[in-house]
Amino acid sequence: MSEAPQHNTAYRRRRFLNWFPLGLTYATFYMGRYNLNVASKSMMDMFHLTKGEFGIIATAGFWTYALSVMFNGPLADRIGGKKAILIGALGASVMNLIIGLMFLNGWQTKLIIGMSFLYAVNQYFQSFGALSVVKVNAPWFHVKERGVFGGIFGIMISGGYFLAMTVGGWILSSMSWYMVFLIPSGAIFTMFLVDLFLVKDTPKAAGFENFNTGDASSHEADNEKPLPFKELMHRVFSNRVIITLAFSEFCTGFVRQGLLLWFVPFLMEVHHIQHGTRMFSMATAGITIGGIVGGILCGFISDRLFRSRRPPVAFIFYLGQIVSLFILGKTGSPLLASFMIGFSCMWIFGVHGMLTGTASMDFGGTRAASTVAGLLDGVQYLASGLTGFLMGHFLDKWGWGSWTYMIMPFSLMGALLMTRLWNETPLRKPAPAKGTLEEHRPLVEDEV
Template identity: 55%
Template sequence: MKHSPAFRLRRFLNWFPLGLTYAAMYMGRYNFNIVKNDIGAWYHLDKAQMGLIASAGFWTYGLAVAFNGPLADRIGGRKAILVGSLGAALLNLAIGFMFLNGHVTQILVSMSLLWSLNMYFQSFGALSVVKVNSTWFHVQERGVFGGIFGIMISSGYFLATTIGAWLLASFRSWTVIWFVPAAAMAFMFAVDWFLVRNRPSHAGYPDFDTGDGSNAGSAEDAPLPLSDLIKKVFHNPIIVSLIFAEFCTGFVRQGVMLYFTEYLQEIYHLGKKEHLFWWTGIAFMGGGILGGLLCGWMSDKLFQSRRPPVAFFFYLVQVVMLGLLGMTLGQGTWGGQIWAVILLGLTAMFIFGVHGMLSGTASMDFGGRKAAASVAGALDGIQYIGSGLTGFGLGWILKTYGWDGVAIHGHQPAHAWVWVGSIIPFSLIGAFIMTRIWNAKAGAGAH
């Protein structure tokens, strides 16, 4: 697609703030992963109990994103990102003040409730991004753009992990890890209010046929009736296949992200206040950037905008990376710690790449402009249903059997095969699903 320089600049001023907002929302979502074991130690809660809080949030997100998808299609992506960022900012602020009090009773109930409310508002993030960008980018631009946008999203992991760990090391109380994301999201709410627009015509530029099978002559894209929307999402075998694949992605992604802090600390003795731990966030960001760009480039340039072949390859490499994570190299030593951080970054590269490809790009492709947010909601929703199993489920497994199948108090794990062995089957299932929709491509099947 050939666009004028003025249009490209205005489009940049539209998607760049969206990306920064989503990154800030990630910081207000993954901060829990960083501080989870601190909360558990302070309130004497084990991995399974802390996993219950995570599961409550994941499943709230999963249900909310499915309902909020059609809502975002109706109210528009701009309003959706404003509601999501402001709501998540207020909930992070409330959690921070709750812990600042220092005398929290019924921590499992109160934290599960507040965290679930935060995840409800977080669910508007991906929906609004997909909804807005579905009108600004042609289908032939979306693969590479998805990679570029992945850079913005990946910066959220850097904010949550590296900046979050630095905040924990720099301030006496870990409650600060809730206040900083709240401020960042509130700031981006103000930026989005002034800059983000739903479609080119709202910013003074003509709308255009995005090539995804939507009706190019529909200026405002009137929302589909609910019955048509349900038929479009659940009667399309390609979208249904993507939904099952994203369930697997959810388990793999959060199975790593939810426990990597304990993995580094309990196997490699790498605490959050050490400088090397801060590099984990940089590794996640670098992996996410490379994975997103490589995934987008391969799908657009090598497979003519087909997403499944690239996702298949990424799923298989996930298996290799997870297998390597299951081994320990010089545990407790400097070399072993570096090995672990690098491996986490490489694993993130192939997890985040396929997640962005399916949940972001493919949802635009097969949802079209009118149902982009609804399809994104279905994909992201089922992904977080799978994620919920990593909370209490994987938490219980690790509590019961340990990292290496020897759950003895004070035992030094020899490897982490229990952890990665619980995750790898989902990568294999995801790869198999991609073989069933190998030739799926937007256009004819996305109307």
């Protein structure tokens, strides 16, 4: 069984100059995506929108993202992650600029239709983000290093939430609210320029030798070439593990956006916590800190305690979601509610980073990493769309007492799905027919 290679200092330094700018880019993507979340209460109050009406705008974006990321995954596998991240960054920057300028000039006519369209186009370009990060990093990290990368991916996500929620809250408390669209536009464009000069698709493109990454396509002789589209689709959709992961990410999507889309109006209406206050900053900073801790902890436990198996640690984190969401929904304390927002995100982001960022590389391999990441991210946003108009409708009807109870069943379903994959690793053969002996295969095949 081959082990993770011992990289020299020069390689590690160059790899850092690859994934760190990508991480910052992904963080600015979140700043330009979840600015809608942080501005939700301001928009509803200013334009007299019900939660259901605001949810329509969110759903338009979520479902556009879901469909786009599924198509853009195979595209990124063919054109490369660098080109994909540049397309996404430039487009998202332009769309946030347009939205901000429209509100700057007093736009109010047909707001729901117009904002739904513009936010949907923004989400199309946003959909290049995660799959590009996964595609670029797959050749740079051995499978036994990817649990740590899952933690890094979680930090990327958490950094984005810090920019979107905490910095966005500061912007709303001291500037005109449309600045939460204009400032992210500039940040994303800055990272577009950085990626243009720094990011390389493979170690070979940066002057190093490519190596056996130990994932699902590492043993193939022509693994540096893109797969034919038909073979790519067959490889992904005939894989029981990937399909099960897709169902689990559907659950993650509902839990994640169910919390993040509505926590701002929840804190304001139930606990009377406003933008710019210490309690609000505690909640939004808690999202960042909780996400970082969850990402690192999830990756560490997976690599060290479960020998790079992802499902067992995901199972634990799904159960953690249930407990934390129950406490969040029941507490009457503004302090505890603010704390539980971040604590819940620790369990949620840990699973999200592990499944989308790590398992997609493991089971898709370097040749299908973007396609698998696109599938997992896509089904997640299909579920996210339900948290927009549908959850908004039920919140209008039933009130905040129903909020976390609508979310928790999806955490339970995610945990149950992980029990179906408990011992799965990238190169392990599917379970044999009943009555035959199972041939166990190592996580990483020896090179011939």
